Amino acid sequence: MNIMRAKEIKDDPVMKDVVHNGKYVYIEDVNDETQQALVRYTKSSEGLFEVDVTKLVEE
Numbered sequence: 001m002n003i004m005r006a007k008e009i010k011d012d013p014v015m016k017d018v019v020h021n022g023k024y025v026y027i028e029d030v031n032d033e034t035q036q037a038l039v040r041y042t043k044s045s046e047g048l049f050e051v052d053v054t055k056l057v058e059e
Contacts, residue, residue: 001056006030006037009058017059020051027056 001018009016010027018025020039028048029038036050 001053001058003030003032003035003053005058006053006056010037019057019059020055025051025056 006027007030009018010030015026018027018039023044024042025039026042027037027039030036030053031038031050034050035053037053037056038048038050039056040046040048
């Protein structure tokens with residue numbers, strides 16, 4: 001995924017299906033400077049973590 005699409009998904013009120021390492025995630029924030037997204041797994045109690053936006057896949 002590219003940075004612009006990650007920002008669009010973050011700002012969209014309708015949740016999109018985004019996958020990281022085979023698990024669905026919710027994008028909390030996107031950092032332009034580092035090209036990182038702050039995400040959390042949708043079906044887990046694990047906390048927030050950062051990933052490179054290129055590692056995210058929209059289904």
